[in-house]
Amino acid sequence: MAGDETTHDTARTEDRFPRLSRDTADGADETTGLARVLVQMDAVALAEDIANLALDAARAATSPQDGAYSYVIRVVTDRAVLAGVDVNRLLEAQLARLASRIHQYPPSARGPRKAKEAPEALPTAVLPPVAGIQTPGPTRTSVERDHQIGGEVSFHDLGFDLDVAHHLTRNTRSDERLVVEVDGLTPIPGPSKILDRIWGLTSLSEERLLPALAREAGRLAQAEARASAAKDSIRTLNGEILDLAKHVQEARRRSTLVRQRTEQRTSLGDALPELEAAVAAARSRYELGCALREDIDTFVATALTPQRPGARPPALDAATVEELAGASGRARPAYVLYTRLIAGGIDQAIEPKSGSDQFRALAGASAEFALLGSRGRLLTSGVRSVLQTSTMRLDNPRSFHQDRPDYVGVDRVGNE
Numbered sequence: 001m002a003g004d005e006t007t008h009d010t011a012r013t014e015d016r017f018p019r020l021s022r023d024t025a026d027g028a029d030e031t032t033g034l035a036r037v038l039v040q041m042d043a044v045a046l047a048e049d050i051a052n053l054a055l056d057a058a059r060a061a062t063s064p065q066d067g068a069y070s071y072v073i074r075v076v077t078d079r080a081v082l083a084g085v086d087v088n089r090l091l092e093a094q095l096a097r098l099a100s101r102i103h104q105y106p107p108s109a110r111g112p113r114k115a116k117e118a119p120e121a122l123p124t125a126v127l128p129p130v131a132g133i134q135t136p137g138p139t140r141t142s143v144e145r146d147h148q149i150g151g152e153v154s155f156h157d158l159g160f161d162l163d164v165a166h167h168l169t170r171n172t173r174s175d176e177r178l179v180v181e182v183d184g185l186t187p188i189p190g191p192s193k194i195l196d197r198i199w200g201l202t203s204l205s206e207e208r209l210l211p212a213l214a215r216e217a218g219r220l221a222q223a224e225a226r227a228s229a230a231k232d233s234i235r236t237l238n239g240e241i242l243d244l245a246k247h248v249q250e251a252r253r254r255s256t257l258v259r260q261r262t263e264q265r266t267s268l269g270d271a272l273p274e275l276e277a278a279v280a281a282a283r284s285r286y287e288l289g290c291a292l293r294e295d296i297d298t299f300v301a302t303a304l305t306p307q308r309p310g311a312r313p314p315a316l317d318a319a320t321v322e323e324l325a326g327a328s329g330r331a332r333p334a335y336v337l338y339t340r341l342i343a344g345g346i347d348q349a350i351e352p353k354s355g356s357d358q359f360r361a362l363a364g365a366s367a368e369f370a371l372l373g374s375r376g377r378l379l380t381s382g383v384r385s386v387l388q389t390s391t392m393r394l395d396n397p398r399s400f401h402q403d404r405p406d407y408v409g410v411d412r413v414g415n416e
Contacts, residue, residue: 035363039344040159041402042365042386045409046341047163049384050369052171052412054164054337057371057380059176062333070177072334073168073371074186074320077161079338081183081320085376088194088318088325094299095197101292102209106216106285160341160367168337171412179332183320192319198303205296213289220282227275230268237265324376335379339369342383356395363388 054073062069076082165180172178241261303315318325323334348361370381386407392400 035346035348038346038348038361038363038388038390039365042344042363042388043160043341043367044163045386045388045404045407046365046367046384047160047339048167048171049410050337050339050367051164051167052410053380053382054335054339054369054371055168055171055176055178055412058333058335061335061373061377061379064175068175068177069173070332072179072181072323072332073337074181074183074323074334075161075165075168075337075339076183076320077338077340078183079340081317082324082336082338082372084314084317084319084321085324087314088322091194091303091315091318092197092325095194095201098201098292098296098299099204101295102204105209105212105289105292107288160339164337164339173412177332188316188319193322194318195315198300198315201296202300205293209289209293209296213286213293216282216286216289220279220286223275223279223282227272227279230272230275234265234268234272237261237268241265323374324372333373336372337369338372339367341365341367343385350394356393359390359392359394361390363390 058071058073059069062071161182161184165182168178168180241258245258304313306313312320321336324336343366344364346361346363348359348363351358351360364385364387366383366385368381368383371379373379386404388402388404388407390400390402
């Protein structure tokens with residue numbers, strides 16, 4: 001009878017509190033739930049600490065104006081976006097080269113023909129995107145358990161960048177003027193130097209290259225017409241000379257006319273190589289201009305077209321991190337805060353207890369971060385980790401309790 005009551009009580013408990021199923025969302029399993037929630041709680045603590053560390057580093061690197069510290073911090077979570085610095089430099093170099101070619105066009109009339117200069121390919125990701133770091137699964141303890149779950153947690157959708165941005169805004173001091181931007185959510189602020197230079201290149205091409213190219217097309221047509229006229233005249237003179245040669249006696253009487261025609265033919269024949277050289281030079285200058293125009297069109301199209309599905313155009317990647325490539329042109333200093341969760345896992349179990357089963361979990365998360373200033377200057381960086389225990393009696397949800405063992409957060413208080 002006692003055994004039947006125990007069986008009945010157990011069944012009733014399972015009806016109210018069903019057994020936990022695997023809940024790790026580790027990439028192969030798309031389920032989400034409690035495991036992600038517990039890791040998310042750890043991520044909040046990391047986000048606040050990283051925000052405070054970034055604010056302190058930005059403050060130390062900024063000179064106050066009128067008694068206030070003013071700066072912009074852009075939060076990015078994909079290390080690959082930092083490849084935009086290299087893309088920025090490549091775009092700048094290509095822009096300078098193409099602008100120089102426009103200013104030097106057309107070349108000297110007798111200058112050698114130059115080969116077409118194809119624009120360099122733009123790298124879509126100089127630094128490879130960093131995938132989530134896979135950490136070993138949590139170890140299982142020797143405590144006897146009715147049900148136990150352990151595993152890694154997919155953390156790419158935990159909104160870590162938004163948490164960091166929230167704490168950046170929340171923890172600013174009274175003498176700080178901070179603008180927070182989140183990559184992917186905040187539009188690139190204008191004006192952008194690299195985008196302005198791309199538009200400037202297209203304007204320079206329209207205003208200077210196209211008129212010069214039209215003039216060269218006219219010169220080519222004139223040179224071809226002169227050479228063609230000389231060839232036609234030579235053919236006509238040849239015919240007249242042959243016709244006169246058929247009538248010897250008459251030709252003798254008209255020796256002066258024969259001599260004149262022969263001299264004219266010789267003169268035109270001597271001038272023909274120079275005329276043909278002029279045609280070749282005019283054609284070379286014209287084709288060089290056409291090649292330059294094609295290079296400009298290819299460059300602009302490549303800079304403004306995403307290189308892979310879901311990516312941004314290289315020009316926008318370059319504009320995002322302009323402050324790392326050099327002076328950004330903003331009125332206030334601009335910094336880029338790269339931060340990303342790199343690990344997250346949970347070990348959870350239901351332990352049978354007299355009266356009520358008890359839920360226990362140990363969740364942990366790690367994040368890396370780096371605050372970068374103008375020209376890629378590293379202001380602060382590091383990796384931080386946090387662990388958190390959670391316990392709850394299954395028959396009393398109000399008994400839920402959490403504790404972070406030996407974890408000391410970074411506090412940012414006062415008005416230094």
